[in-house]
Amino acid sequence: MTILVDLQEITLEGSDRTLLENLSLTITSGDRIGVVGINGVGKTTLLKIIAGAITPDSGTIRRGRDVRVGFLGQMPSLPTGTIRETLGTGWKVDAALDRLGMLGEVDVETKSLSGGQLKRIALARVFGEESDVLILDEPTNHLDLNAIQWLEQQIASFKGAVVLVSHDRFLLDQVTTRMVEIDRGKTFIHAGGYSRLLEVQAEREEKAISAEQVRRNLARTELAWLRRGVKARATKPQARIDAANRLLASRPQGAARVGALDLITEVPRLGTTVIKAHQVSFAYDGGDPILHDVSLDLGPGERLGVVGPNGAGKSTFINLLAQRLAPSKGTVKRGSTVVTSYLEQSDVGFDLEATVQELVAGPRGIPGSPDDVALMKRFWFTGALPMTKAKELSGGERRRLQLLLVLSLRPNVLFLDEPTNDLDLETIRLVEEFLSQWSGTLVVVSHDRTFLSRTTDRLIEVRTDGTIVEVSGGIDAWIERTTVSLAAATSVTQSAKTTSAPTGRQIRDAEKDMARLERRRSAISEKILSSTDHEEQSRLGSELAQLSEELNKAEERWLALVE
Numbered sequence: 001m002t003i004l005v006d007l008q009e010i011t012l013e014g015s016d017r018t019l020l021e022n023l024s025l026t027i028t029s030g031d032r033i034g035v036v037g038i039n040g041v042g043k044t045t046l047l048k049i050i051a052g053a054i055t056p057d058s059g060t061i062r063r064g065r066d067v068r069v070g071f072l073g074q075m076p077s078l079p080t081g082t083i084r085e086t087l088g089t090g091w092k093v094d095a096a097l098d099r100l101g102m103l104g105e106v107d108v109e110t111k112s113l114s115g116g117q118l119k120r121i122a123l124a125r126v127f128g129e130e131s132d133v134l135i136l137d138e139p140t141n142h143l144d145l146n147a148i149q150w151l152e153q154q155i156a157s158f159k160g161a162v163v164l165v166s167h168d169r170f171l172l173d174q175v176t177t178r179m180v181e182i183d184r185g186k187t188f189i190h191a192g193g194y195s196r197l198l199e200v201q202a203e204r205e206e207k208a209i210s211a212e213q214v215r216r217n218l219a220r221t222e223l224a225w226l227r228r229g230v231k232a233r234a235t236k237p238q239a240r241i242d243a244a245n246r247l248l249a250s251r252p253q254g255a256a257r258v259g260a261l262d263l264i265t266e267v268p269r270l271g272t273t274v275i276k277a278h279q280v281s282f283a284y285d286g287g288d289p290i291l292h293d294v295s296l297d298l299g300p301g302e303r304l305g306v307v308g309p310n311g312a313g314k315s316t317f318i319n320l321l322a323q324r325l326a327p328s329k330g331t332v333k334r335g336s337t338v339v340t341s342y343l344e345q346s347d348v349g350f351d352l353e354a355t356v357q358e359l360v361a362g363p364r365g366i367p368g369s370p371d372d373v374a375l376m377k378r379f380w381f382t383g384a385l386p387m388t389k390a391k392e393l394s395g396g397e398r399r400r401l402q403l404l405l406v407l408s409l410r411p412n413v414l415f416l417d418e419p420t421n422d423l424d425l426e427t428i429r430l431v432e433e434f435l436s437q438w439s440g441t442l443v444v445v446s447h448d449r450t451f452l453s454r455t456t457d458r459l460i461e462v463r464t465d466g467t468i469v470e471v472s473g474g475i476d477a478w479i480e481r482t483t484v485s486l487a488a489a490t491s492v493t494q495s496a497k498t499t500s501a502p503t504g505r506q507i508r509d510a511e512k513d514m515a516r517l518e519r520r521r522s523a524i525s526e527k528i529l530s531s532t533d534h535e536e537q538s539r540l541g542s543e544l545a546q547l548s549e550e551l552n553k554a555e556e557r558w559l560a561l562v563e
Contacts, residue, residue, distance in 0.1 A: 002029045004067050004133050004161050005050055010059035012045065016384070018185035019045055020056070025180065025189065027133065031161040034172045036197065037182035039396025039424045043165045044074065046182065047135050050163060070131035074138050074395050074422070076122035078110040083121055086110055087128060091555045095511050096124035099150035100143075101310045115346050116142030116310060127154050136164040138395070140171060141421045142345075144310045145447055145478075167420055167428055169194050170449045267412045267440045270300040273335035274413060274441050275321055280330035281466075282313075282320060290316050292466040293330070298413075298441055305456035306445045307471075307478055312462045314445045315345060315417055321443060322415045334413075341411035343402055345418045345445075352391035356381050356401060359390060360408075379404040395422035403431070412440040420448045449475055510558040517551040 003026060010023040019042035027033065027050070035043050048054040049061070051071045078086055084106040087093045097103040100120040113121065119142045126134065134155075140148050148171065155162050155175045166172055172179070172194040179197040181188040190200045275298040283289040290313040298304065298321070308314050319325040320332055322342050334340075350359065357367040360376055368386065376386050379400055390398060399422040406414070420428050428451065435442060435455045446452050452459070452475045459471040459478060471478045524544045531537050 002064065003027075003062075004029060004064050006060075006062040007050070008060045008062075010049065010056045010061070012042070012049070012054070012056045014042070020049075020182070020187065021185040023059070023187045025187075027161045027163065029132070029160055030177075031163075032155065032175050032177045033161070033163045033180060034176040034178070034194065034197075035163065035165045035180045035182065036172075036194075036425055038426050039400070039422075040394050041182045041184070041424075043182060044137055044394075046180070047071075047137055047163065047165060050133070051135050064132070067132045068130060069133045069135060070126045070129055072122055072126045072134075072136045072139055074141070075115075076118060078113075078118065078121060078125070080109070080111055082107050082109055083113075086121065087125055090128075091511075091514055091558055093124065093128055095558070096127060096150075100124055100147050119143070120147065120310075123151065127158075132160040134158060134160065134162045134164075136162065136166075138165055138167065138422060140166060140168045140447065142310075142418070143447055145307065145449070146309055148447060167423055167425055168448060168450075169425065266410055267438065268339050268410065269337060270412050270441065271335045271337045272300065273333075274298045274300055274302070274338060275332065275334050277321060277327075277332045278330055280320060280327040280332060282316060282325065282328050289328075289466055291320070291462075291468075294320075294468050295330075296321070296460070296468070298443070300441060301439060302441050303435075303456045303458060304441075304443045305452045305459045305475060306443065306462060307447075307452070307459065307475070308462035309464060312464045313466065314462045317462050317468070318415050318417065318443055318445055338413050339409070339411045340413045340415065341406045341409045342415040343406045343417060343419055345421070350390045350398070350402075353389060355387050355389055356393070357386040359401065359405065360386075375404065375408060396424050396427070399423050400427060414438075414440055414442050416442070416444045416446070418446055419444065420446060420451050510554065510561055514551060514554045514558060517547055517554055521547045521551060 005027040007023060007025045007027075010020055010025075011018070012020045023046070025033075035046060037043050045054060049056055051069050052061075052063075053071070083097075083102065087097070087106075094103060097106065100123065102117065102120055102124070105117070108117075110118070110121065119139075123139060123143075126136075139151060143151065148168070152171060152174055155164075162175070164176075174193070176193045177191070179190045179192070179194065181190070181197060181201070188200070188204070190197050275296075277294060277296045280291060280294045281289060282291045294317070306314050306318060316325065319342075320327055322340050323332055323334065324342065355367070356376065357372060360372045360381075361367040361369065365372065373386070376382070381397075381401070381404070385393075385397070390401070393401065403419075419431065423431070428448075432451065432454045442455065444452065444456055456475070459474050460468050461471050461478060462468050521544060524540050524547065528537055528540045528544065531540065
């Protein structure tokens with residue numbers, strides 16, 4: 001076990017509060033460390049300190065010699081040029097692009113990529129580079145479930161250390177060995193994954209309640225003692241009187257946020273007819289058809305989850321249901337009582353130069369009105385936040401602002417496109433609790449397996465052939481089925497003999513073989529460069545040539561499997 005990065009007593013002050021206080025964390029090879037905390041608490045700041053991009057106010061940071069750090073930010077940037085020029089060539093690159101659904105886009109310019117495509121290419125890039133420590137900030141944002149499964153495999157097989165911020169509870173529970181929880185500058189480090197974190201949080205809360213009860217009992221005792229009369233108090237040591245006064249004046253630490261997220265539950269009445277799509281097809285002007293002959297009937301109070309690979313048309317599908325797009329063929333009808341609201345996947349609709357209170361007021365309102373102030377407070381926009389420009393908000397704060405604007409319309413049909421992106425875990429849990437009590441009709445596109453499981457009771461899959469299919473068994477059944485069917489069912493003919501279709505396992509095994517051969521080849525190359533013995537160099541050269549031949553054959557096998 002090699003120490004890669006060692007942080008001791010790190011402290012960093014923010015503009016209005018302490019972000020990190022006396023944090024000590026040692027990162028070793030094999031570590032899988034998850035970082036959690038509410039939005040704005042300093043999770044991304046901690047990642048940047050580990051990466052060396054931010055210098056703390058005090059404390060020491062030691063890095064192992066020649067330790068290489070790979071960093072994936074929430075909003076990654078890529079150099080100009082095509083995807084192929086950015087990532088280069090090789091089986092590793094193509095394997096990553098294949099699983100991320102971008103293998104057919106290698107000639108696309110990076111400047112024209114969507115936010116989701118940009119995130120996937122940045123992921124392929126960071127895993128394709130040689131690193132000892134990988135730092136990943138919300139890596140699952142904009143990924144479909146197949147890509148998230150690929151990410152889990154990459155994290156599990158990575159030989160160095162991984163430090164990640166994520167709201168994906170399933171991912172955190174699958175891959176992490178330790179959790180770092182940041183709460184108002186203080187950090188708590190726990191062994192185990194997300195489930196263990198919840199257990200420790202509950203234990204800590206119970207201890208805090210017990211400690212507060214003890215404090216209250218002591219305060220009552222001291223108060224009774226102080227009230228026994230002036231003469232009695234005069235005989236007591238002044239130190240005890242001072243201690244009693246301090247105890248009475250002390251208070252337990254306040255909550256990180258004032259009050260629970262106060263979401264709006266008022267829902268206009270829905271009639272029996274909500275949304276009906278009949279034989280709907282859609283294609284953008286001059287483009288290939290995206291959806292074919294889709295029919296769907298949504299009733300009052302239904303909870304519909306929508307899944308499918310990236311690019312299949314999930315967002316297009318719910319835009320059609322929301323009547324934000326007109327079908328090329330077929331009809332979409334809604335009931336007369338329907339009031340819809342739509343949470344975009346990104347913040348493209350924001351004026352980033354506008355302040356929070358200006359966006360809440362809208363074009364016809366007065367920024368900072370009493371009603372708006374009360375509304376912003378319900379969504380934790382207090383202090384300096386109402387006067388803050390949207391571009392200066394954290395990703396989670398911006399997402400919470402979107403949620404405020406969407407729910408302020410008081411809809412009875414709610415469309416949520418990747419609602420958990422950039423939200424912290426506490427907010428996600430509160431949104432889940434809100435949706436469990438909300439009586440309207442819900443349509444959710446999400447890659448968050450836990451969120452879908454807790455908020456939906458009906459699941460449909462949008463397929464790449466433009467059709468939709470109802471998924472029996474819900475999200476768990478869909479994940480199991482897609483895991484088994486990672487590769488298309490094709491037959492391979494070799495030596496006049498028909499074999500069964502390659503499976504995802506065969507592809508992954510071929511990738512592992514290539515990785516093993518490539519590591520061995522790199523090790524022998526280094527030995528040749530460092531050796532001064534001609535006989536040893538000759539022997540190693542022969543071994544290197546043989547390994548190169550084996551690697552070429554392995555790459556050919558992999559290409560045959562994925563084609």
